[in-house]
Amino acid sequence: MYEINLNTKTALIFGFSNHRSIAWHTANKLYLAGATIIFSVYGEKMKKNLLKTTADWNYTPEIIECDVSSDDDIHSLFTKIEKSNQKIDMLVHSIAMADKNELGGDYLSLSREGFKLAMDISAYSFVALCNGARNIMNNDSSIITYTFQASEKVFPGYNVMGTAKAALEHEVRQIAFTLGESNIRVNAISAGPLDTISSRVIQGYKNMKSAASERSPLKRNITLEEVANSALFLLSDMSSGITGETLHVDSGYNIMGI
Numbered sequence: 588m589y590e591i592n593l594n595t596k597t598a599l600i601f602g603f604s605n606h607r608s609i610a611w612h613t614a615n616k617l618y619l620a621g622a623t624i625i626f627s628v629y630g631e632k633m634k635k636n637l638l639k640t641t642a643d644w645n646y647t648p649e650i651i652e653c654d655v656s657s658d659d660d661i662h663s664l665f666t667k668i669e670k671s672n673q674k675i676d677m678l679v680h681s682i683a684m685a686d687k688n689e690l691g692g693d694y695l696s697l698s699r700e701g702f703k704l705a706m707d708i709s710a711y712s713f714v715a716l717c718n719g720a721r722n723i724m725n726n727d728s729s730i731i732t733y734t735f736q737a738s739e740k741v742f743p744g745y746n747v748m749g750t751a752k753a754a755l756e757h758e759v760r761q762i763a764f765t766l767g768e769s770n771i772r773v774n775a776i777s778a779g780p781l782d783t784i785s786s787r788v789i790q791g792y793k794n795m796k797s798a799a800s801e802r803s804p805l806k807r808n809i810t811l812e813e814v815a816n817s818a819l820f821l822l823s824d825m826s827s828g829i830t831g832e833t834l835h836v837d838s839g840y841n842i843m844g845i
């Protein structure tokens with residue numbers, strides 16, 4: 588029987604908040620496949636949550652704090668990993684942020700500051716992290732980020748985050764081209780709606796969820812487990828011929844015209 592074995596691989600994972608986070612389900616899936624996990628979290632509280640959440644793992648993962656809006660934080664994170672002589676094989680970017688007042692209502696009321704914040708944390712951070720990681724990534728590595736279909740179609744309420752996700756998906760193609768020579772692959776997973784801290788603040792989130800379950804070909808919402816399985820595929824050699832792609836993991840909702 589063939590199975591994905593990541594025993595010799597190390598993953599650096601951004602975006603853990605709690606046990607519902609997509610980053611957590613991705614990390615646990617990679618851990619179960621044998622990978623060594625390094626987490627980067629935003630703030631001291633997340634660090635404590637993470638130590639509790641990983642309590643039953645057979646090792647205590649390294650956790651490095653990093654605010655991705657700070658170039659200094661990003662620089663010191665990658666310097667720390669480099670100085671410890673560690674190389675990484677998988678990078679997971681599972682980060683998004685917008686002012687919750689900008690996630691609903693009239694799109695044209697979007698403020699300059701709200702635009703900058705959403706683009707900085709949700710889109711620019713991917714460029715900065717890929718750039719920081721390129722020198723410590725092994726050949727044959729894989730990078731993923733998480734996006735949502737509001738990059739392509741209008742989902743009332745998603746507003747500026749849709750704009751940021753469109754930028755993020757463009758970055759995936761651009762960075763896939765840039766890192767292709769080093770045989771580093773870069774892909775996005777466009778996940779259907781999932782109950783996490785981030786999704787709950789989006790006005791219209793419940794409508795998105797019920798529309799997906801009523802109208803998608805599979806007639807149901809996706810699960811965190813399904814997203815993590817797809818991440819495992821994209822981060823492992825099983826997807827060695829795929830880069831620059833946005834893979835929809837959404838019960839097929841994106842193919843529907845009505």
Ligand SMILES: NC(=O)c1ccc[n+]([C@@H]2O[C@H](COP(=O)([O-])OP(=O)(O)OC[C@H]3O[C@@H](n4cnc5c(N)ncnc54)[C@H](O)[C@@H]3O)[C@@H](O)[C@H]2O)c1
Pocket residue numbers: 601602603604605607608609610628629633653654655656680681682683684708733734735777778779780781782783784785786
């Ligand atoms: N939940 C969904 O329905 C859904 C669907 C498709 C895509 N996504 C995407 O998945 C990703 C993960 O979101 P989630 O749903 O797991 O929610 P989450 O709230 O668990 O994760 C978002 C993470 O972003 C981190 N973050 C915010 N600002 C940061 C900063 N300045 N520096 C470092 N980290 C920062 C938070 O700490 C948090 O861990 C996001 O990109 C989100 O847009 C979510």
